[in-house]
Amino acid sequence: MTGFQAPNVEWLTLSPLLVVFLAAVVGVLVEAFVPRAQRYAVQVGLSLAAMVGTLVASLVVFARLSPTADEAELGRVVAAGAVAADGPAVFTWVLLSVLGLLSVMLFAERKVESGVLTFAGQAAALPGTEAEREASTRGLSHTEVFPLMLFAIGGMMLFPASNDLLTMFVALEVLSLPLYLLCGLARRRRLLSQEAAMKYFLLGAFSSGFFVYGLALVYGYAGSMGFAQIAAAVSADTGSRALLLGGIGLMSVGLLFKVGAAPFHAWTPDVYQGAPTAVTAFMAAATKVAAFGAMLRLFYVAFGGNRDDWLPMVWAVAILTMVVGSVLAISQTDVKRMLAYSSIAHAGFLLTGFLGIRSLDEVAPGGLTGVSAVLFYLTTYGFTTMAAFAVVSIVRDAGGETTHLARWQGLGKESPLVAGVFAFLLLAMAGIPLTSGFTGKWAVFAAATAAGAWPVVVVAVLMSAVAAYFYVRVIVLMFFAEPVGDGPSVAVPSALTTVVIAVGTLVTLVLGIVPGALIELLGNVGVFIR
């Protein structure tokens, strides 16, 4: 063995991740030592402080991004090559901190459930038993969800920044395991929630298995876990190509599962429907950001050299995902399932932007790369979808949330403001001008067209039209249909949910009208370090 030298970790660059993980660990200790009555306040305060702290730290790291030695990219590789803190990674850190901050607020909402969290009071009690009723009468409320969420956020931030296969796998698991658990913790409709968690866990574990198998094959091909070394092996074209292609294929299964792309999308509607709505919002927005960030890095940095081998696969998956998501969304009768299929369709649009990946020297200076376009789309999509699910969480009746679309009839008469906001968010998802959905779609389509993927873009435009149909159908339902029976009612949420909806809507509007600054910023920083 050659002598061991302590690696230079560069704690400051890693500080955004460390803040989140430290807060999560402290959160576990809070659960152990703080009296039950004070836990809610302490946990919410801690989580909010952690997210603000990591946002500040991420912004500091973002501002301090400096060019590499050869002036080609911004950023640096830290922690002995395990983490790459470059433009796209630090941008996703900032984005995830903000989305995480909003998620904490949604998680902390207590007013709509008259004083308790929207998570199961006693998760271990079987649904429909005496123990559950007792937990409900005693108004039990567990706050483990906050540290769990912080762990998930930490994993999500590490995922797109991981610069070797092993770190990437660990990050994947750190983000997934808390999510599996969170999905099963709904206070109402617990069987549905537990079923969702079970499905997500089994399929997720299976897809992680695919990922590890692919990881092993790629390691066998390249003889190294590091992305830079894999890229070198790919350019040198040494070793067995069968190993490489098999590895890429299997790893794609794991990643495409996480982003919810067809044909690995089957879990999405069930899990999005069953999970507590706050968790759904968090998952839909933040997981997609993390998984696409990681996917971009893996394919662009490690497998960029044999682009021609895997691009056809992404073409096919992108087309299939958009068609499946848009067409199946039409027949949905549950608003959460509809938004789930819509998120599948969005994964397809993001994959379209993914096709815009080219080597840097092919891009004109200031030109929109696939990376920048996808990151921009993720920003727009993340805020819009989080606000949309936040709205879903406040439309309720006596049995909790009313997610059946028939119960949304006439919401415009009951509460014009909420219905109006939801209509605006749906229009944004459909990609109507003056919303961020339009500018986001424009960015990914432009990047894909410039890279010659116009057939996919044609499908994408067609599918946007199909998608517009089911979004507009809901708007018509809300404003031009008579309420059935008592009609829907809108619970007045606390300031927490209100802020989430307001911020999401505002960002959707602002990025729709003045997207220029962010696109320009992403043009400057949207280059992976290699």
Add this chain to the structure above:
Amino acid sequence: MELYTPILALMVLALGFAVFSVVVSSLTGPARYNRAKLDSYECGIEPTPQAHGGGRIPVKYYTVAMTFIIFDVEIMFLVPWAIYFDELALFGFLAMLLFLVNITIAYVYEFKRGGLDWD
């Protein structure tokens, strides 16, 4: 091929030891059976009645089992670290300390929240 000779020898030795132990103990050991001894042993759980017939499993056992697995994994990391302790020096020591503290925090959580209370 000669690289495999020690492995082969170890396999033969292991097999020999297993056969020897079973045979010798059955030949020389006293055979005084009672009910508890004849019962099949299944992690402290009564094997009958079967769980699917309405029989219920004491779920509390599994927190102990899970804790055991965590400490098991901990050992897996500790042994290679201990072997290269002198070379890994202070960095390795601090890294391992961080790992141990984290595991302990999870354990403290389990303990404080009554995960190890039997009744």
